[in-house]
Amino acid sequence: MTAYWCARAVLPSGVADGVLVTVEDGRITAVSSGAAQPPGAVRLDGLVLPGLANCHSHAFHRALRGRTQTERGTFWTWREQMYAVASVLTPDSYYRLARAVYGEMLLTGITVVGEFHYLHHAPGGRRYDDPNAMGEALIAAARDAGLRIALLDTCYVAGGIDQPLNEVQQRFSDGDAAGWASRVGRLRGSDGVVIGAAAHSVRGVPADQLGAVAGLLPEAPLHVHLSEQVAENQACVAAYGRTPTQVLDEAGFLSARTSAVHATHLTPVDVGLLGSSATYSCFCPTTERDLADGIGPSVALRAAGSTVTLGSDSHAVVDLFEEMRAVELDERLASQERGHWSAPELLAAATADGHRSLGFADAGKIEVGARADLVAVRTDSVRTAGTGASVETAVFAASGADVTDVVVDGVHRVAQGNHSTFDVAAELAAAIAEVT
Amino acid sequence: MTAYWCARAVLPSGVADGVLVTVEDGRITAVSSGAAQPPGAVRLDGLVLPGLANCHSHAFHRALRGRTQTERGTFWTWREQMYAVASVLTPDSYYRLARAVYGEMLLTGITVVGEFHYLHHAPGGRRYDDPNAMGEALIAAARDAGLRIALLDTCYVAGGIDQPLNEVQQRFSDGDAAGWASRVGRLRGSDGVVIGAAAHSVRGVPADQLGAVAGLLPEAPLHVHLSEQVAENQACVAAYGRTPTQVLDEAGFLSARTSAVHATHLTPVDVGLLGSSATYSCFCPTTERDLADGIGPSVALRAAGSTVTLGSDSHAVVDLFEEMRAVELDERLASQERGHWSAPELLAAATADGHRSLGFADAGKIEVGARADLVAVRTDSVRTAGTGASVETAVFAASGADVTDVVVDGVHRVAQGNHSTFDVAAELAAAIAEVT
Numbered sequence: 001m002t003a004y005w006c007a008r009a010v011l012p013s014g015v016a017d018g019v020l021v022t023v024e025d026g027r028i029t030a031v032s033s034g035a036a037q038p039p040g041a042v043r044l045d046g047l048v049l050p051g052l053a054n055c056h057s058h059a060f061h062r063a064l065r066g067r068t069q070t071e072r073g074t075f076w077t078w079r080e081q082m083y084a085v086a087s088v089l090t091p092d093s094y095y096r097l098a099r100a101v102y103g104e105m106l107l108t109g110i111t112v113v114g115e116f117h118y119l120h121h122a123p124g125g126r127r128y129d130d131p132n133a134m135g136e137a138l139i140a141a142a143r144d145a146g147l148r149i150a151l152l153d154t155c156y157v158a159g160g161i162d163q164p165l166n167e168v169q170q171r172f173s174d175g176d177a178a179g180w181a182s183r184v185g186r187l188r189g190s191d192g193v194v195i196g197a198a199a200h201s202v203r204g205v206p207a208d209q210l211g212a213v214a215g216l217l218p219e220a221p222l223h224v225h226l227s228e229q230v231a232e233n234q235a236c237v238a239a240y241g242r243t244p245t246q247v248l249d250e251a252g253f254l255s256a257r258t259s260a261v262h263a264t265h266l267t268p269v270d271v272g273l274l275g276s277s278a279t280y281s282c283f284c285p286t287t288e289r290d291l292a293d294g295i296g297p298s299v300a301l302r303a304a305g306s307t308v309t310l311g312s313d314s315h316a317v318v319d320l321f322e323e324m325r326a327v328e329l330d331e332r333l334a335s336q337e338r339g340h341w342s343a344p345e346l347l348a349a350a351t352a353d354g355h356r357s358l359g360f361a362d363a364g365k366i367e368v369g370a371r372a373d374l375v376a377v378r379t380d381s382v383r384t385a386g387t388g389a390s391v392e393t394a395v396f397a398a399s400g401a402d403v404t405d406v407v408v409d410g411v412h413r414v415a416q417g418n419h420s421t422f423d424v425a426a427e428l429a430a431a432i433a434e435v436t
Numbered sequence: 437m438t439a440y441w442c443a444r445a446v447l448p449s450g451v452a453d454g455v456l457v458t459v460e461d462g463r464i465t466a467v468s469s470g471a472a473q474p475p476g477a478v479r480l481d482g483l484v485l486p487g488l489a490n491c492h493s494h495a496f497h498r499a500l501r502g503r504t505q506t507e508r509g510t511f512w513t514w515r516e517q518m519y520a521v522a523s524v525l526t527p528d529s530y531y532r533l534a535r536a537v538y539g540e541m542l543l544t545g546i547t548v549v550g551e552f553h554y555l556h557h558a559p560g561g562r563r564y565d566d567p568n569a570m571g572e573a574l575i576a577a578a579r580d581a582g583l584r585i586a587l588l589d590t591c592y593v594a595g596g597i598d599q600p601l602n603e604v605q606q607r608f609s610d611g612d613a614a615g616w617a618s619r620v621g622r623l624r625g626s627d628g629v630v631i632g633a634a635a636h637s638v639r640g641v642p643a644d645q646l647g648a649v650a651g652l653l654p655e656a657p658l659h660v661h662l663s664e665q666v667a668e669n670q671a672c673v674a675a676y677g678r679t680p681t682q683v684l685d686e687a688g689f690l691s692a693r694t695s696a697v698h699a700t701h702l703t704p705v706d707v708g709l710l711g712s713s714a715t716y717s718c719f720c721p722t723t724e725r726d727l728a729d730g731i732g733p734s735v736a737l738r739a740a741g742s743t744v745t746l747g748s749d750s751h752a753v754v755d756l757f758e759e760m761r762a763v764e765l766d767e768r769l770a771s772q773e774r775g776h777w778s779a780p781e782l783l784a785a786a787t788a789d790g791h792r793s794l795g796f797a798d799a800g801k802i803e804v805g806a807r808a809d810l811v812a813v814r815t816d817s818v819r820t821a822g823t824g825a826s827v828e829t830a831v832f833a834a835s836g837a838d839v840t841d842v843v844v845d846g847v848h849r850v851a852q853g854n855h856s857t858f859d860v861a862a863e864l865a866a867a868i869a870e871v872t
Contacts (some may be wrong), residue, residue, distance in 0.1 A: 011828060014507050019724045039697070045444065050654045062822070063822065065822065065823045065825065065832070065833050066820075066823030066824050066828045066829045066832050066833040067823065067824055067828060069778075069779055069828040069831070069832045070778070070779070070828060071772075071775055071776065072772060072775025072776075073774050073775050074773055075774070077774075078774065088572070103818075104818045107818055108818075215726075223600060228770075229770065241567040242759030257487075271670040288769075289765035289766070289768060289769055290765060290768070291768075291774070291776075292768035292769070292772045292773050292774045293769075293772070294772055295769055303673065311620075316832070317819075318818070318819075328724070329725035330769065331770065332725060332726070332727075332728035333484050333724075333725055333728070333729075333730060333731055333766065335728065336665075336728045336729070336730055337508075337510055338508065338509050338510060338511070338513075338514065338726075338727070338728045339507055339509050340508075342506070343505055343506070344504075380861050380862070380865065381837075381861055382540040382543055382861045383540075383543075383753075383754075383837075384502075385862070385864040385865040385867030385868070386498070386499065386501065386864045386867070386869070387502030387503065388502050388503055390502065392502045392506060393502045395505070396501070396502050396505045396752070397501050397502040399837065400818075400819075401819075401835065401837035401852070416515045424818050425816050425817055425818045425821040426587060426821070427818070428818065428821040428822045429816065429822045431822070432821070432822030433822070436822075
C-alpha cells in the first residue's frame with residue numbers, strides 16, 4: 001500500500017485541500033480530504049489533477065517540430081515533409097523516437113496515449129518478420145516510458161478516393177480491410193494496453209470496406225480522421241454524393257465507442273449524426289492551428305450529444321493544458337463571445353472523457369476504484385501564481401512546464417519535473433537526429 | 437567592459453555559432469562569430485535572441501488571470517471584473533503588482549514594456565498630491581524589475597461616444613485632453629524610460645480632442661486601441677459616420693510613430709489608411725483569443741505598409757513566444773493556408789520592430805551600437821529538443837519557460853531562469869492577494 005497526500009486536488013466533487021489518496025495494486029482504495037499529511041505518505045504540492053488522456057497521437061510527427069515552418073504551403077505540402085520522416089523509420093528507430101515522445105507526454109501529465117498507428121510495414125510495403133513489429137514497438141515504447149497506450153491500429157489502403165497508394169503509403173497498406181484485420185487479429189492487449197481499431201479516413205479506406213474495420217473489434221475503441229480539410233469533403237461528396245460523416249454513418253461506423261478526430265468542417269446534418277450516435281469528437285486544436293485546418297464546431301457537437309476529447313496529434317506542441325483552453329479560446333475567436341466551455345468541462349474532456357474514449361473507463365478521476373493517476377501542477381510558478389489554485393488555474397493559466405509529479409497506475413513516474421528512468425530531452429534529440 | 441559568449445545567436449545576418457558580444461556602458465561594442473569561448477566571458481547556452489519588446493501592457497490585468505474564466509459573458513462583462521481590480525489600486529499597491537508583473541515579463545525575455553496607462557487618479561477622480569503618482573509608480577516598477585519602459589500615458593475622458601464616465605472611469609479622466617496634456621507635460625523620460633502618449637480609443641476620447649493628444653509629444657510614440665470589438669465600430673459609425681480608423685486619420689493621429697493596438701475589425705479602406713500612414717499594428721493574439729475579439733488582418737496590414745508588433749495586453753498569458761506564433765497560427769485558422777509569416781518576420785515583430793515602435797530604435801538587434809540585450813533560450817528542453825536550434829525553434833517551439841538568461845542594457849538580470857534580485861512568483865502572489 002502507498003499513500004499520496006495532496007496539498008490540494010481536483011476530486012469529482014470539486015477542489016479539496018489535504019487530500020489523502022491510498023493506493024493498492026495501482027488502484028485508488030481510499031480518498032479523504034481535510035487530512036493532515038500522515039507519516040509515510042508521499043507529499044504532492046500544488047494542485048493535483050487526474051491523469052490526462054492524449055487521445056490522438058502520431059508519435060513520429062514530433063520529429064517535424066520546428067522543421068515544417070520554413071516554407072509557405074498547405075496541409076498537403078506539410079504532408080510531404082511528414083512522409084519524408086515516415087519513409088525512414090524502422091521498428092528500432094521508431095521505438096526510440098516514440099519512447100522519447102511518450103516521455104515528453106508523461107512529463108506534461110499525460111497518463112494514456114491513443115496512438116493512431118498506420119506505419120505498419122517496411123519500405124515498399126514489405127512485411128517485417130513480425131508483421132506487427134511497428135505496433136509492438138509502440139506498445140513497448142509506451143510501457144518503457146511509463147504510460148498506458150491504446151494502440152489504434154489503422155487501416156489505410158488507398159491513397160485517396162479511387163487513388164492508388166504512393167511510394168510512402170505502401171508502408172501503410174495491408175492491401176484491403178481483410179488483410180488489415182488478419183494482421184490486427186494477432187495483436188493482444190494487456191493491463192495498460194488496449195488494442196483499438198481505426199480507419200484512416202474516407203480517403204484512406206473505401207466506403208465499402210469501412211464496415212469491416214468497424215466490425216473487427218466490436219467492443220474496442222474505434223477511431224477515424226473526419227473532415228479535417230475542406231478538400232477531403234469535396235472529394236468525398238464528388239465520389240459518393242455524401243459527406244464523410246454520412247459515409248461513415250451508412251457504414252455503421254458511428255457509435256458510442258467511436259472517436260471522430262478533428263470533426264472540423266461539418267454540416268448541421270453531420271453534427272446531428274455524430275451527436276445522435278454519441279460519437280466522440282476528438283479535437284486537436286494546436287495541430288488544427290498548425291495545419292490551417294480551421295475551427296471545429298465544438299459547442300454544436302456538445303449540444304447534439306457528442307462528447308469532446310483532446311489530442312496533441314502532430315505534436316507541434318505537447319501540452320494538454322494548451323489544448324484544453326484552445327477549445328474555448330478558438331471558439332471565442334469564431335463566435336466573438338466568451339464562456340462556451342467551463343474549466344471543469346474542459347478538464348473532463350482531458351481526463352475522464354478522454355480515458356473512456358480510449359477504452360480506459362476506469363481512469364481519469366481521483367476516486368475509489370479508479371486507476372491511481374495523479375498529476376501535480378505548480379500553483380507557485382510565474383504562470384500560475386496569484387490565479388487562485390482553482391480548476392481555472394489548471395485550464396487557463398498552467399502549462400506542461402508546471403507539472404512536477406506524475407503518478408501512473410500508482411507508480412511515481414515523474415518527480416520534480418524529471419522522468420524517473422531517462423533523460424527525455426536528450427533522448428528526443430538523439431532519436432530525432434536519427435531520422436531527420 | 438563585459439563579454440558574453442553565446443553558443444549560438446540570432447544576428448541580423450542569421451543564426452551564427454560561437455558569438456562573442458562585447459559590451460561597454462550598456463551598448464554592444466563588438467560582435468564576432470565562430471569564436472571559441474574566451475576566458476572571462478560570461479557563457480550563454482542555447483539560442484540567444486535580441487531582447488523582446490512587449491508593446492502593449494495593462495500591468496494590473498495580471499491580477500485577473502484565471503479569475504475571469506468562471507462565467508459566460510462578453511468583452512464587456514469581462515471589463516466589469518477588470519474595473520473591480522482597477523477600483524482598489526493605489527500607487528503603492530500598483531507599484532508592487534507592476535514590479536512583479538514586469539519581473540514575470542523579464543523572466544520570459546522581455547526587455548522593454550509599453551505600458552498603456554490610464555489609471556491616473558484616486559477613487560472618484562481625486563488627484564494625488566503628485567498627479568503623476570501612478571505613472572511614476574509604474575516607471576519605478578519597471579526600473580526595479582530591471583527592464584525598460586515606454587510609459588504610454590493615456591487620455592481617457594469619456595465613458596463611450598457621448599457617454600459620461602462611470603464611477604471607476606473617474607479614475608482615468610483628466611477632464612479633457614487639455615487637462616491630460618497639462619499633467620503629462622510634467623513627466624520626464626530618462627535612459628531606459630520613454631514618455632509616450634496615447635488615446636484610449638475613439639470611445640475614450642471625443643474625435644475633436646484626438647488632435648490635441650497626437651500633438652502633445654510630436655516625436656514620441658503614440659498609441660491607441662483600434663477596432664478591437666465590432667460594437668466599437670458600430671457606435672463610431674453611428675456617431676461620426678466614419679470608422680474608428682477614419683476618425684483617427686482625419687484627426688491626424690495616424691503616422692509612423694503611431695501604434696494601432698488590436699486593429700482587428702477593419703475595412704479595406706481602414707487597412708489602406710493604416711498602411712499608407714506607416715502606422716504600426718500591435719497585435720495581442722492571446723488576449724484577442726481570451727476576449728473573443730477575433731482575428732485581425734495581419735497579412736493585409738503588412739501588405740499595405742503597416743508593420744506588425746506584439747503585446748501581451750491583459751496578461752492572460754505573458755509569453756511573447758506564444759504571441760509570435762499566434763499571429764501565424766490564427767491567420768492559418770482564418771485562411772486555411774499555412775506560411776503567411778516566416779519565423780524571422782515574427783521574431784522581427786517581437787524585437788527590433790517592437791522596440792522601434794516604443795521609441796527605442798537602438799534596441800532589438802544583436803549588432804554594434806545597439807543596447808546590449810541578450811535572451812538565452814534553451815534548445816535542450818522537451819519543448820525544443822530536436823527542433824534544429826533555429827529561428828523556427830524560437831518562434832514555433834519554445835516558450836517563456838525555456839528562457840534561462842536575460843541581459844538588459846548589458847546587465848545580467850536573469851540567470852538559470854531566476855531573477856537576480858527578487859522571487860517573482862512569490863511577489864506576484866502577494867501583490868495579487870492585496871487587490872483581489
